[in-house]
Amino acid sequence: xxxxxxxxxxxxxxxxxxxxxxxxxxxxxxxxxxxxxxxxxxxxxxxxxxxxxxxxxxxxxxxxxxxxxxxxxxxxxxxxxxxxxxxxxxxxxxxxxxxxxxxxxxxxxxxxxxxxxxxxxxxxxxxxxxxxxxxxxxxxxxxxxxxxxxxxxxxxxxxxxxxxxxxxxxxxxxxxxxxxxxxxxxxxxxxxxxxxxxxxxxxxxxxxxxxxxxxxxxxxxxxxxxxxxxxxxxxxxxxxxxxxxxxxxxxxxxxxxxxxxxxxxxxxxxxxxxxxxxxxxxxxxxxxxxxxxxxxxxxxxxxxxxxxxxxxxxxxxxxxxxxxxxxxxxxxxxxxxxxxxxxxxxxxxxxxxxxxxxxxxxxxxxxxxxxxxxxxxxxxxxxxxxxxxxxxxxxxxxxxxxxxxxxxxxxxxxxxxxxxxxxxxxxxxxxxxxxxxxxxxxxxxxxxxxxxxxxxxxxxxxxxxxxxxxxxxxxxxxxxxxxxxxxxxxxx
Numbered sequence: 001x002x003x004x005x006x007x008x009x010x011x012x013x014x015x016x017x018x019x020x021x022x023x024x025x026x027x028x029x030x031x032x033x034x035x036x037x038x039x040x041x042x043x044x045x046x047x048x049x050x051x052x053x054x055x056x057x058x059x060x061x062x063x064x065x066x067x068x069x070x071x072x073x074x075x076x077x078x079x080x081x082x083x084x085x086x087x088x089x090x091x092x093x094x095x096x097x098x099x100x101x102x103x104x105x106x107x108x109x110x111x112x113x114x115x116x117x118x119x120x121x122x123x124x125x126x127x128x129x130x131x132x133x134x135x136x137x138x139x140x141x142x143x144x145x146x147x148x149x150x151x152x153x154x155x156x157x158x159x160x161x162x163x164x165x166x167x168x169x170x171x172x173x174x175x176x177x178x179x180x181x182x183x184x185x186x187x188x189x190x191x192x193x194x195x196x197x198x199x200x201x202x203x204x205x206x207x208x209x210x211x212x213x214x215x216x217x218x219x220x221x222x223x224x225x226x227x228x229x230x231x232x233x234x235x236x237x238x239x240x241x242x243x244x245x246x247x248x249x250x251x252x253x254x255x256x257x258x259x260x261x262x263x264x265x266x267x268x269x270x271x272x273x274x275x276x277x278x279x280x281x282x283x284x285x286x287x288x289x290x291x292x293x294x295x296x297x298x299x300x301x302x303x304x305x306x307x308x309x310x311x312x313x314x315x316x317x318x319x320x321x322x323x324x325x326x327x328x329x330x331x332x333x334x335x336x337x338x339x340x341x342x343x344x345x346x347x348x349x350x351x352x353x354x355x356x357x358x359x360x361x362x363x364x365x366x367x368x369x370x371x372x373x374x375x376x377x378x379x380x381x382x383x384x385x386x387x388x389x390x391x392x393x394x395x396x397x398x399x400x401x402x403x404x405x406x407x408x409x410x411x412x413x414x415x416x417x418x419x420x421x422x423x424x425x426x427x428x429x430x431x432x433x434x435x436x437x438x439x440x441x442x443x444x445x446x447x448x449x450x451x452x453x454x455x456x457x458x459x460x461x462x463x464x465x466x467x468x469x470x471x472x473x474x475x476x477x478x479x480x481x482x483x484x485x486x487x488x489x490x491x492x
Contacts, residue, residue, distance in 0.1 A: 001296045003323040009293060010320055016286035017071040018279075019148050021141075021173055022158030022165060022187075024076040024101070025057030026087045026111040034117040044122055046115050052353070055090055056112060057275075058158035060313070061187070064279035066094045067313035070286070073152070075100035075144050077133055077164050083109035100144045104137060110162050118355075132163045142172040149176045153286030154183050156278055157199070161189040174198045183285050186234075187278045188212070193234045201291075202234060203278045205242045220246070223259070227251035238291055242277055242302070250295045258292050260299045276305045276314060312352070335415040336423050337385075345422055346385075346438060355381035358440035359470075360431040362389045363410050364403045369472060371417070376470045377444040378419035385422035386414050387434045393427055430455045443467045 032048040055063045058076050065072045074096050078084030080103045087109060091098045107129040115123040133141075141164075149155055155177050159165045175198070177184045183200040191211045196202060209226055210217055212233070217226050223241065230239040231253055238252040244262070251257040280301045284294035301314045304322055337345050349356055359377045363370060363386070378384040388411055394403040403410065411423045426434040435443065435456030443460045447469040457467045 001293065006293070006297055006300070007320060007323045009289065010297065010316065010323070013284075013289075013316075014287040015069050015071060016153035016283065017073070017151055018065050018154050018156060018282050018286055019145075019152040020058050020062045020065070020072060020074045020076075020156045020158060021145070021169070022058030022061070022076055022156070023110065023160035023162035024059050024074075024078055024087055024164075025055075025160060025162070026083050026109060027054040027056035027060075028052070028111060028113040029054070029116060030113060031116045034122065044117070046117060046122060048115075053086065053090065054312075055087070055094070057110070057160045057162070058156075059087060059091055060275040061156055061158045061279045062091060062096045063094050064276050064313040065283060066096060067315050068280065068283050068319075069316060070283050071097075073097040073100060073148055075102075075141060075148065077102050077104050077107075077137065077141075079103065079107050079109040080105040081109055083111050083127075100141075100148060102137065102140060102144075104133065106134075107131075107163075110160075128162060130162050132166045133169075135168065138166050138168045138172075141169055142176075145173055145176055149173070149182055150180050152182055154185060154282040156282050157184060157186045157196070158275070158278070159187060159189040165195075167195060170195055183282075185278055185282045185285070187274055193230065196234045196236075198235055200236065201238045201240060201281065201285075202230060202236055203240045203242065203274065203281065204230070205274060206244065209241050217241075220259075223249045224251060224255075224257055227257065228255070240277070240281065240295060242274065248277070248295055248299050248302075250291060252291065258295060260296055262299070262303060273302050273306050276302050276312075280314075318348075335421065336411050338424055342422070342424050342437070349383050354383050355441045356438065357381035357384045357442040357444060358387065358435065358438045359384070359444040360387035360389070360426070360434065362394050362398065362403060363414055364394065364398075364405055366410075366413055373446065373470050373472065374414075374417060375419050377442075377468075378421075380442045380444060380468050381440075383421040384419060385424065385438060385440070386420055387431050387438075388414065388423060388425045390425050390427045393429055396429060432456055432459075435459055439463055439465070441465045444470055446470050446472050448472060 029052045030048050031050045032046045034044040034046055036045050038045045058074060062072045062074045074091060078087055078101060084103060088098050088101055108127055110128040113125040114121050157165060174184055178198060186196045186199045186202045188196060188202055188204050188208060193212045206217055213226055213229055217223060227239040227241060227249060241249045243249060247261040249259050277298050280298035281294050284297055300322055301319055304314045304318055305312050357377055357380045390407050391403055407425055414420050415423045432455050436459050440460060442465060443456055445454045450469055454467050460467060
């Protein structure tokens with residue numbers, strides 16, 4: 001489908017009610033730097049800087065739905081502990097109805113703690129008990145479901161294998177939904193999909209589908225048969241298999257199929273991507289969209305969320321912007337940002353907890369020294385934005401014969417580099433104002449500035465950032481390149 005058509009659908013999209021049933025998980029992220037190996041054992045020492053908590057499991061599904069402005073109720077189980085209270089409070093802050101969340105004193109609230117250095121996860125610690133909930137608790141859950149399902153436009157069964165979705169809960173929820181004519185979407189776990197018999201739709205990823213079918217799906221010619229078998233095993237109306245870099249494959253009970261290629265431009269973290277897919281599919285189906293349209297929109301949403309760290313969600317505004325970019329075609333000059341667009345991009349990166357790196361220069365004739373320098377700068381964080389002197393300031397700094405290339409050309413070349421995430425310009429002789437506007441976590445300059453004083457250092461350090469000096473490639477500069485051109489081949 002064309003992006004403009006999907007935008008029109010998104011503009012008219014209703015705000016239906018969706019019921020989420022499943023395993024609630026608290027995701028905790030401990031971030032810092034690894035600078036040494038422990039003297040006690042051959043393991044890295046993480047110097048922790050920050051700690052953040054996010055909704056995981058069925059909670060992340062609910063958060064995705066709320067980000068898309070759906071009305072959401074959730075039914076699940078937490079322990080009678082601090083984690084459980086925190087998780088319930090976080091759900092309530094998102095606007096999720098939590099009266100169906102039950103406390104079980106016999107088990108802890110599931111928590112996954114991830115230790116992260118830079119962008120690399122170095123360790124995960126799980127606090128959990130995965131045994132099935134008691135029959136008594138399952139009966140209490142089913143008692144919660146009857147009235148809730150009747151009011152829902154769709155039901156999501158979010159199975160993370162933590163014990164909430166027992167055979168009794170699954171069968172009861174699916175039967176109640178069928179009785180009320182409410183579609184049931186399943187994010188599955190394990191290899192026995194007969195547990196989900198009678199649901200409307202299932203959304204395994206490739207690995208999960210392979211586990212359920214007992215065979216590899218290495219060739220796209222195998223996808224239709226695989227989807228048909230999944231539909232048959234669980235008596236479904238349709239199956240959607242998510243295929244990572246190859247997008248998504250949909251087949252319905254009648255044998256009609258659609259393959260939607262991926263639209264992800266950057267993959268930072270696939271954590272929670274399945275939550276995004278099923279939440280968006282449920283939202284669109286509950287709003288009355290056909291399944292093919294729902295898959296196209298969900299695929300674009302997944303392309304956004306994998307560029308964010310950890311379990312994340314997508315807003316209507318983000319999805320509309322992504323569709324707009326897709327309609328215009330993703331060009332390198334989309335990285336060129338000024339004014340309000342620069343501020344909006346910086347705000348988005350910060351909302352994604354990305355570590356922003358900034359550097360600046362004339363970048364008149366790009367050479368290998370520039371490339372190495374920019375690659376080094378990008379390695380200091382998650383995104384790199386480059387400030388470029390405009391033509392008038394270059395003339396004041398370098399003389400009347402410079403720049404060789406116009407500002408527009410210099411910015412376009414920089415924007416085409418894979419290590420550059422954003423390019424902006426400034427008119428002053430120094431980058432002081434643009435440094436304050438960007439307020440980066442890391443300011444990078446060449447090591448030749450060690451004794452000259454890095455402009456912006458005081459601002460960056462006062463706001464919790466740091467300055468890093470980059471090594472330079474000897475004998476590589478724009479001036480030396482111009483001199484070699486003027487001497488010609490005989491001049492060396």
